[in-house]
Amino acid sequence: MRYTNMTIRLLMLLLMGLLAGCGKSPSGHFHASAVGDRFEHADFHLTDYNGKPRSLSDFRGKVALIFFGYTHCPDVCPTTLAGYAQTLRLLGKDADRVQVLFVTVDPERDTRALLKKFVPAFDPRFLGLYGDAKATAEAAKSFGVSYKKHPTKTGYTMDHSTFGYLVDTHGRVRLMVGEMEPSDWLAHDIRLLLASGY
16 A cells, blocks of 8 residues: 555654653543542541641642541551552652642541651651541541451551542542552542543
């Protein structure tokens, strides 16, 4: 099959355009699970480790990544926060438009001072939130998070949900992030939320 010079040039221009677009705008599908209107009224009224009262509206204009856990967690919580730190590194400058929030489900032990030491150890931009037993229960219920104290010989651990939540720039919960979500998938979903203006 013969191609004219004009056809070859048009094909080359098309190919160059496609290649130029690679990596600049993420594809239009999310890796995490879309939750739609399931958490339409989700919110919290907690305090950050600097002593400032916080609610979801404080983070509008950014994508918020929320995880409920506790500082004495032996595995899931530190692994998850380390993964979120890697996600921020992958985001580069876009990380400035993201806020990671760690909400403790163990207010009995997770004091403001302990949260201030534990949470930023993964990334100084992370923010830890706490409340009394009632505020913690209300926040967890709002996000469909379950947690329960599990006695041990040396004290107790906390059984808790291990999902994260991505909140768009308008303060709406959009996605539920799985425990083993790869950092690059999570970065992709965050970029998509940022680029779409949701």
